[in-house]
Amino acid sequence: MPQDRNTDEVPPETSQSGENTCRRCSGTGVVEDKPCPDCKGTGIVTVLVGDA
Numbered sequence: 001m002p003q004d005r006n007t008d009e010v011p012p013e014t015s016q017s018g019e020n021t022c023r024r025c026s027g028t029g030v031v032e033d034k035p036c037p038d039c040k041g042t043g044i045v046t047v048l049v050g051d052a
């Protein structure tokens with residue numbers, strides 16, 4: 001099965017979701033001296049976990 005959703009960001013209320021270090025800013029919350037748009041500067045993104 002293709003794994004093309006591994007970077008998907010989902011709402012926190014989504015089941016089977018969990019927090020993960022933001023890949024875009026490597027958890028720093030900053031990209032090019034600006035707040036990371038992916039994690040809103042938190043360094044953490046909520047993503048789907050597992051596939052079961």
Ligand SMILES: [Zn+2]
Nearest residue numbers: 022025036039
């Ligand atoms: Zn980020």
